[in-house]
Amino acid sequence: xxxxxxxxxEFIFENHEAIIVEPEKVADKCALILKTEYWNAFPETExxxxxxxxxxxxxxxxxxxGTDADIDRKARFVKFCKEKYNxxxxxxxxxxxxxxxxxxxxxxxxxxxxxxxYIDAPVINYMSCPCGFGIGERIDDENFSEIxxxxxxxSISQLICYRETPQDKIPxxxxxKIPVIMVAGDSDTVVPYTENGKLIEEAYKENSLPLDLFIKxxxxxxxxxxxxxxxxxxxxxxxx
Numbered sequence: 001x002x003x004x005x006x007x008x009x010e011f012i013f014e015n016h017e018a019i020i021v022e023p024e025k026v027a028d029k030c031a032l033i034l035k036t037e038y039w040n041a042f043p044e045t046e047x048x049x050x051x052x053x054x055x056x057x058x059x060x061x062x063x064x065x066g067t068d069a070d071i072d073r074k075a076r077f078v079k080f081c082k083e084k085y086n087x088x089x090x091x092x093x094x095x096x097x098x099x100x101x102x103x104x105x106x107x108x109x110x111x112x113x114x115x116x117x118y119i120d121a122p123v124i125n126y127m128s129c130p131c132g133f134g135i136g137e138r139i140d141d142e143n144f145s146e147i148x149x150x151x152x153x154x155s156i157s158q159l160i161c162y163r164e165t166p167q168d169k170i171p172x173x174x175x176x177k178i179p180v181i182m183v184a185g186d187s188d189t190v191v192p193y194t195e196n197g198k199l200i201e202e203a204y205k206e207n208s209l210p211l212d213l214f215i216k217x218x219x220x221x222x223x224x225x226x227x228x229x230x231x232x233x234x235x236x237x238x239x240x
Contacts, residue, residue, distance in 0.1 A: 004043065006050050013077050018059040020081055027053025029240045031089040031115060032081055034074065036106070037064055037099035042224040045118070046094065048233045057081050063150035065126075066101035066166070074102065075110045089240045090115030096224045097191060098123050101166050104200075108172035116179035116210075116239040118232060119200075120224045121191050124166045126159060128195035170203050179210040181235045183226060185219025210239070 001008050008021040019039070023030075033049050035058040046056050059077045061070045078091045091113045095103030100122020107114045123129045126147065144156055153159055173180070184197045193215070204211040212235040214226060226232060 016060045021056040023050045023053045029089050030087050032087045032091045034091050034093045036093050036095045036102035045229040045232050048229045064098040065147050065150040066105045094118045096120040104166035107178045108169035111176035118181040120183040124196040124199050126165045179239045181212045183214045185216045188221045190221035
């Protein structure tokens, strides 16, 4: 099959839909780009990366809240893809919005597989995320029904005590010095930057770790990405 003009292989991996897209010419330093959620959403940066000779892959999640089952399956999938296609550089998780949950948790748990992560308006704080409530509305269990169900919880009290959020994984990113490329809008009302991406920005700056940060003035949650996606591509390639 074809995906945006590139050869792609669709298959089933561990009972989950999966796809890998091949470049026309493989780069000397070839990475595996892992789209962690929302396949086909805002693909401009991924397309540029394939044009530069990198592979792109995706495996469907059970849900969008970063469970251990999904994270561990992704690790096995990445190892499978790298071996099958003889990919010689690390994996680069690409996480937009809730996809940022997977990117951060994957890198924290499997740092040996990762070259860098690219996160875009990422959900880092589970108490500040797109759960369907608006500013001024009462936050209750019903508002959080999707995430509570996904994590097998029954109340916000359990969620507040949960210590497997992306926010809790930041120390692991720091420990392993995982480079971060981050894009976000400064006017995001869905996943507010000051309550999410800002947590990574402050931790990385405090520890003088590699962070390429692109803040879009006046931009809400969408669109993801930059008008010139090659800027992100250049950042990803310098960490290979």
